[in-house]
Amino acid sequence: MEGFGVNLAFWTLAVLTLGSAGGVMAARSLFHAVLFLIVAFLGVAGFFVLLSAEFLAMAQVIIYVGAIAVLLLFAVLLTPRADRNNAETAMAAPAVLLAIALAAVVIFVIQDTDWATVTASPELTGAELGDALLSTWILPFQVASVLLTAALVGAIMLIRSSDEEAEDER
Amino acid sequence: MNSLDVVGPQLAVLVGAGAILVGEALFPRQRRLLPYVALFALLVSVLWTTSWVGRDDYQTIFDGTFSLDQYSVFFYYVFAGATAVVVLASIDWVEKTGRGEAEYYALVLTVCSGLMFLAGARDLITIFIALELSSIPQYILAGWGKDERSSEAGLKYLLVGAIASSILLYGMALLYGVSGTTLLPEIADFIASEGDQNRSLLILAVVMMVAGFGFKMAVVPFQMWVPDVYQGAPTPVTAFLSVGSKAAAFAVVTRFFFESLDAEFLSNDWSMMFAVIAAASMTLGNVMAVVQTDIKRMLGYSSIAQAGNFMIGLAAIATPGEEFTLGASGILFFVAAYSFTNLGAFVAIIAISQRINSDQIRDYAGMWRRSPVLALALALCLISLTGIPPTAGFWAKLYIFNAGIRADLAWLVIIAVLNSAVAAYYYLGIVRQMFLGGEDEASVPAFRVPPAIAIAVAATTAGVLVFGIIPGPLIEAAQEAAGVFAQ
Numbered sequence: 306m307e308g309f310g311v312n313l314a315f316w317t318l319a320v321l322t323l324g325s326a327g328g329v330m331a332a333r334s335l336f337h338a339v340l341f342l343i344v345a346f347l348g349v350a351g352f353f354v355l356l357s358a359e360f361l362a363m364a365q366v367i368i369y370v371g372a373i374a375v376l377l378l379f380a381v382l383l384t385p386r387a388d389r390n391n392a393e394t395a396m397a398a399p400a401v402l403l404a405i406a407l408a409a410v411v412i413f414v415i416q417d418t419d420w421a422t423v424t425a426s427p428e429l430t431g432a433e434l435g436d437a438l439l440s441t442w443i444l445p446f447q448v449a450s451v452l453l454t455a456a457l458v459g460a461i462m463l464i465r466s467s468d469e470e471a472e473d474e475r
Numbered sequence: 476m477n478s479l480d481v482v483g484p485q486l487a488v489l490v491g492a493g494a495i496l497v498g499e500a501l502f503p504r505q506r507r508l509l510p511y512v513a514l515f516a517l518l519v520s521v522l523w524t525t526s527w528v529g530r531d532d533y534q535t536i537f538d539g540t541f542s543l544d545q546y547s548v549f550f551y552y553v554f555a556g557a558t559a560v561v562v563l564a565s566i567d568w569v570e571k572t573g574r575g576e577a578e579y580y581a582l583v584l585t586v587c588s589g590l591m592f593l594a595g596a597r598d599l600i601t602i603f604i605a606l607e608l609s610s611i612p613q614y615i616l617a618g619w620g621k622d623e624r625s626s627e628a629g630l631k632y633l634l635v636g637a638i639a640s641s642i643l644l645y646g647m648a649l650l651y652g653v654s655g656t657t658l659l660p661e662i663a664d665f666i667a668s669e670g671d672q673n674r675s676l677l678i679l680a681v682v683m684m685v686a687g688f689g690f691k692m693a694v695v696p697f698q699m700w701v702p703d704v705y706q707g708a709p710t711p712v713t714a715f716l717s718v719g720s721k722a723a724a725f726a727v728v729t730r731f732f733f734e735s736l737d738a739e740f741l742s743n744d745w746s747m748m749f750a751v752i753a754a755a756s757m758t759l760g761n762v763m764a765v766v767q768t769d770i771k772r773m774l775g776y777s778s779i780a781q782a783g784n785f786m787i788g789l790a791a792i793a794t795p796g797e798e799f800t801l802g803a804s805g806i807l808f809f810v811a812a813y814s815f816t817n818l819g820a821f822v823a824i825i826a827i828s829q830r831i832n833s834d835q836i837r838d839y840a841g842m843w844r845r846s847p848v849l850a851l852a853l854a855l856c857l858i859s860l861t862g863i864p865p866t867a868g869f870w871a872k873l874y875i876f877n878a879g880i881r882a883d884l885a886w887l888v889i890i891a892v893l894n895s896a897v898a899a900y901y902y903l904g905i906v907r908q909m910f911l912g913g914e915d916e917a918s919v920p921a922f923r924v925p926p927a928i929a930i931a932v933a934a935t936t937a938g939v940l941v942f943g944i945i946p947g948p949l950i951e952a953a954q955e956a957a958g959v960f961a962q
Contacts, residue, residue: 410679411679413675414649414675414676414679415676417675417676418653418673418675418676419653419669419672419673420652420653421653421655440537440538441537441538441540442537442540442600443537444482444536444537444540444541444592444601445540445600445601445603445604445605448589448592448601448604448605448608449604451489451585451588451608452589452604452607452608452611455581455582455585455608455611455612455615456611456612456615458496458578458581458582459578459582459611459612459614459615459616460615461578462574462575462578462615462619463615463618463629465575
C-alpha cells in the first residue's frame with residue numbers, strides 16, 4: 306500500500322504509540338501510566354488495521370484495552386495501601402542508554418534485511434482462522450487452555466490466606 | 476499411529492493432574508494417596524513411551540508442529556523420571572506445610588507435561604506455549620513456601636522469566652518476519668536458500684532467542700536470578716528447577732540449532748557464541764560457588780557451572796560431516812547423567828535439612844555418624860558432579876570434552892578441566908565436612924529417613940553408580956537420539 310494517506314496514518318500512529326509508550330515509563334503516577342498504556346495499545350491496534358489484519362486489531366482492542374488495561378486499573382484502585390507512584394531508580398540513565406543502543410542495532414538490522422513483503426492485502430475470514438486453529442495449531446491452542454487452568458489454580462493458591470487454609474483442613 | 480497416540484505420554488500426565496484436582500474435592504479424607512496418583516500417572520506415561528521403543532514409524536503430527544522421534548522419547552524418560560523423584564521427595568514436605576496438596580502435585584505434573592511438549596515441539600509457536608506451560612506453574616511453585624524468602628523467590632523468578640519470554644518472543648517474531656514460517660525444518664530451508672543476504676537479522680534474532688532460553692538454562696550472563704530463587708524456593712521445587720527447566724531449555728535449543736541453524740556459513744558464529752557463554756558460565760559459577768556457606772545457594776552456582784559444561788556440546792555444532800551429532804549426543808548424555816546426580820544431591824539435602832533444620836554447609840559436619848547412608852549418597856552425587864569415576868558424571872564430562880576437542884575447541888576444554896579442579900574443591904569440601912568434621916558433636920543423635928525419600932535417594936544413586944560402571948547403554952541411547960539430526 307502506497308499513498309499519502311497511508312503514510313500520514315503510519316507516522317501519526319508511530320508518534321502516538323511511541324510517545325505514549327514513553328509516557329508509561331516517565332509517568333510518576335501509576336494511574337497515569339496505565340492510561341498511557343491504553344493509548345499505546347490502541348496505537349498498536351491501528352497498525353494492525355493498516356496492515357489489513359482487522360481480526361488482530363479487534364482482538365488487540367478487546368483483550369488489551371478492554372480486559373488487561375481495565376484489570377490493571379482495578380488493581381491500582383483496589384490496593385489503596387500500596388504506593389501509587391513509580392519508584393525512583395538509579396538505573397534510569399543506564400537503561401535509557403541501553404534502550405537507545407538496542408534501538409540503533411534493531412534499526413540497522415531492519416534496514417539491512419531483505420523483507421518478504423506482499424502488496425495485496427491477504428483475505429482471511431474468521432472461518433479460515435478457526436479452521437487453522439483447530440487443525441495445524443491445535444496443539445498450542447489446547448496447551449494454552451491447560452496453561453490458563455494451571456495459572457488459575459496457582460493464582461488461587463497463592464492468594465489464599467492462612468485462615469482459609471485452616472478452614473480447609475477441618 | 477494416530478495423533479492422540481503421539482501425545483499420549485503428555486495426556487497421561489495431564490489426566491493425572493486433573494484426577495488429582497477432582498479426586499481431592501471428592502475424597503478430601505484420602506489426601507495421603509494424592510502423590511501416588513501422580514506417580515501412577517508418570518508410570519503410565521513411561522509405559523506409553525516404552526511402547527514405541529523399537530518402532531521406526533516415528534512421525535510429525537499437526538502439520539509438522541510436533542514430532543515424535545528418538546530425541547523426544549529420550550527426553551520423555553528423563554522428564555518423567557525427574558518428576559517422579561521430585562514427587563517422592565516432596566511427600567514429606569508437602570504434608571508438613573499442609574498447603575494445597577492436590578494443587579501442588581497437579582502443578583508439578585503440569586510442569587512435566589510442558590517439559591515433554593517442549594522436547595517434541597518443532598515449531599516456534601508450539602515451543603513458546605510449551606515453554607510457558609513449563610514455566611508459569613514453576614513460578615507459582617517457587618513461591619509455594621509460607622516464608623518471605625519463598626515469596627521473594629517466586630516473584631523474582633516470575634519477573635525475570637517474563638522478561639526472558641518477551642525477549643525470546645521478539646527474536647521469534649524477527650525470525651518469522653524474515654522467513655515467513657515458524658516450522659523449524661522450513662526455517663532451515665529458508666536459511667539454506669536466502670540466509671546469506673539476511674545474515675545480520677538472523678544473528679540478531681537468534682541472539683535474542685538464545686538470551687530468552689539462556690534464562691531457563693541459567694547461563695552467564697542470564698544467571699543473576701539463580702542463587703536467590705534456588706535458596707528461597709522450597710527444596711523439592713529447587714530440585715525440579717535445577718533439572719527440569721534446565722534440561723528442557725537445552726533440549727529445545729539443541730533441536731533448534733542442530734535442526735534449523737546448522738548452515739555452514741553461520742555455524743562458526745554460533746560455535747564461538749556458545750563457547751564464550753560456556754567459558755563464562757563455568758568460571759563464574761565455580762568461583763562464586765567456592766565462597767558460599769548455604770548448600771542450596773552453592774548448588775545454584777554449581778548448576779550455572781554445569782550448564783557451562785552442557786554448552787560445550789552446543790559449541791561443537793561447527794563439526795562437519797559424520798561427527799556433526801557428537802555435540803548433541805554429548806548434551807543428551809550429560810543431561811541424563813546430571814539429572815540423576817543433581818536430583819540425588821537435592822533429595823539427600825531435603826532429607827538432611829528436614830532433620831537438622833539448616834541449609835548451612837557447616838551444619839553438615841559429622842553427618843557420617845548421624846546418617847551414614849545419606850552421607851554416602853550425597854558424597855556419591857557430589858563426586859559425580861565433580862566428575863570422578865566410578866560415576867555417571869565422569870563419563871558425561873569425558874564424552875562432552877571429547878566432543879569439544881573434536882570440534883577444535885581445545886582451549887574451551889582446557890578451561891573446563893581447570894574449572895573441574897575448582898569445582899572439586901567445594902564439592903569435596905562438603906564431603907570432607909561430612910566425614911571428617913565435627914569431632915566434638917559425637918553425641919548428636921542419629922536419625923531415620925522417611926521411606927519415600929529413601930526410595931528416591933536409592934533410585935538416583937543407583938542411576939549414578941550403574942551408569943558410572945556401565946555407561947554403554949546410556950551413551951548408545953543418547954547417540955541414537957541425537958542421530959535424528961544427522962546431516
